[in-house]
Amino acid sequence: xxxxxxxxxxxxxxxxxxxxxxxxxxxxxxxxxxxxxxxxxxxxxxxxxxxxxxxxxxxxxxxxxxxxxxxxxxxxxxxxxxxxxxxxxxxxxxxxxxxxxxxxxxxxxxxxxxxxxxxxxxxxxxxxxxxxxxxxxxxxxxxxxxxxxxxxxxxxxxxxxxxxxxxxxxxxxxxxxxxxxxxxxxxxxxxxxxxxxxxxxxxxxxxxxxxxxxxxxxxxxxxxxxxxxxxxxxxxxxxxxxxxxxxxxxxxxxxxxxxxxxxxxxxxxxxxxxxx
Amino acid sequence: xxxxxxxxxxxxxxxxxxxxxxxxxxxxxxxxxxxxxxxxxxxxxxxxxxxxxxxxxxxxxxxxxxxxxxxxxxxxxxxxxxxxxxxxxxxxxxxxxxxxxxxxxxxxxxxxxxxxxxxxxxxxxxxxxxxxxxxxxxxxxxxxxxxxxxxxxxxxxxxxxxxxxxxxxxxxxxxxxxxxxxxxxxxxxxxxxxxxxxxxxxxxxxxxxxxxxxxxxxxxxxxxxxxxxxxxxxxxxxxxxxxxxxxxxxxxxxxxxxxxxxxxxxxxxxxxxxxxxxxxxxxxxxxxxxxxxxxxxxxxxxxxxx
Numbered sequence: 001x002x003x004x005x006x007x008x009x010x011x012x013x014x015x016x017x018x019x020x021x022x023x024x025x026x027x028x029x030x031x032x033x034x035x036x037x038x039x040x041x042x043x044x045x046x047x048x049x050x051x052x053x054x055x056x057x058x059x060x061x062x063x064x065x066x067x068x069x070x071x072x073x074x075x076x077x078x079x080x081x082x083x084x085x086x087x088x089x090x091x092x093x094x095x096x097x098x099x100x101x102x103x104x105x106x107x108x109x110x111x112x113x114x115x116x117x118x119x120x121x122x123x124x125x126x127x128x129x130x131x132x133x134x135x136x137x138x139x140x141x142x143x144x145x146x147x148x149x150x151x152x153x154x155x156x157x158x159x160x161x162x163x164x165x166x167x168x169x170x171x172x173x174x175x176x177x178x179x180x181x182x183x184x185x186x187x188x189x190x191x192x193x194x195x196x197x198x199x200x201x202x203x204x205x206x207x208x209x210x211x212x213x214x215x216x217x218x219x220x221x222x223x224x225x226x227x228x229x230x231x232x233x234x235x236x237x238x239x240x241x242x243x244x245x246x247x248x249x250x251x252x253x254x255x256x257x258x259x260x261x262x263x264x265x266x267x268x269x270x271x272x273x274x275x276x
Numbered sequence: 277x278x279x280x281x282x283x284x285x286x287x288x289x290x291x292x293x294x295x296x297x298x299x300x301x302x303x304x305x306x307x308x309x310x311x312x313x314x315x316x317x318x319x320x321x322x323x324x325x326x327x328x329x330x331x332x333x334x335x336x337x338x339x340x341x342x343x344x345x346x347x348x349x350x351x352x353x354x355x356x357x358x359x360x361x362x363x364x365x366x367x368x369x370x371x372x373x374x375x376x377x378x379x380x381x382x383x384x385x386x387x388x389x390x391x392x393x394x395x396x397x398x399x400x401x402x403x404x405x406x407x408x409x410x411x412x413x414x415x416x417x418x419x420x421x422x423x424x425x426x427x428x429x430x431x432x433x434x435x436x437x438x439x440x441x442x443x444x445x446x447x448x449x450x451x452x453x454x455x456x457x458x459x460x461x462x463x464x465x466x467x468x469x470x471x472x473x474x475x476x477x478x479x480x481x482x483x484x485x486x487x488x489x490x491x492x493x494x495x496x497x498x499x500x501x502x503x504x505x506x507x508x509x510x511x512x513x514x515x516x517x518x519x520x521x522x523x524x525x526x527x528x529x530x531x532x533x534x535x536x537x538x539x540x541x542x543x544x545x546x547x548x549x550x551x552x553x554x555x556x557x558x559x560x561x562x563x564x565x566x567x568x569x570x571x572x573x574x575x576x577x578x579x580x581x582x
Contacts, residue, residue: 008390008445011390023375034371035361115376
């Protein structure tokens, strides 16, 4: 017989802290930064947001002399500067969905909810952390896009635009706010659907399928309804001009914000009620 | 201390846990035993509040798990399936959990060292073997120095050295005065580790007893008897609850009587005995005897459904 094996003793923990919201915020930040694919996707989104306007600016400058008057009129410096927002919204939406659905697909949600059994602080912390990260990346990105594109388009007076011109700063920063809200909306959808493919498909349906589908309606109906779709309402945040059948910056922003709030409320109710 | 009262959980039509009432006491290792699919993992999820019970109630250290101000200091749990993001390292996984309670980084490193994952702690956990995943789960369970430790099939995928280590760990945790609740579908493993047993089958409580009592109760009274006057002996022994089965080389297996009782009857009637051997049921047999009905019932149900 072998000697009696020594019992394994667990070292005691001197400090015992309580669960607190600021700690959950820190925990979710650690989780956000510690998955390599998340970091790279955010970085790629940041670069593309700047790269697209730069490319469009160079293309516009090199073709400007051969463009017709109509073509030239169709070029708007703000559209060029914010071309990257369309790319960024897709990257930010996919990541927003993944931030919560990956927890379900890998099972880490069980660990998360064992540490934070009231669950809701996890949702709030994810939303806040992600919104801040997206803003911190996208604000410099749209500012860089604007000034870089204006520098490249320097030789074309028709495309000059000053940041201090009425509405310009609001539109540029509005583009950043729009991308942030897209991230929040997508995260809430992910929390509702709890499945990566389903979450991304739901987001794509709402943002990319529903708007063109509206064109099958009579024009008067389309004009009346389309402005209230999340994507169209949200886009007013970075539109310089508003048509009669689009919402204003404020009302568009509020409508899109309302959609985000509604999605968050549904996500929160389901998060507390459903089994994990 | 874990207290379950009339705990019941339905998933659609299927009743996974059926009116379970039990108490898990601190200071001893309590084995939670049952065949696969008998509701052990579901019960553990109910204890942690991951699933809500259809009926009944369960508390840990006097409160619903959800109501504790520092849950990780109350219960440390290793759950059945992987509960780690595959793209995250073991270190960052533990750090993220530790930060929710303000547990210092040093503790994270201590737990990684304790379970022997130091070499791979910074690698993506998706590359971990089953055994490494189990070690990470144990490190996670011990992170908050919890009063109650709950482990679902902790020795799954561990090598013999690891299994030995877990046994000693569980005994140490109980010696500290903690509540230790460990599930297994292997009776032999529980016999080596546990002091007390809670046995379930088909979601129902079958036994709540010490390991020794369980084995004694579950072992059927079986004695192999050989005698030149076997027919006469059978007539003398016959009674309610007593049966006979032919055994090897003309012997007879007597069910329902002890060797002492048979010997006394034979002596009183003047019958010669050539063999009188009590058969001790093994632990695995004892466990299977207790749960056989539940399993057969389950198989019939599944056939009926299919």
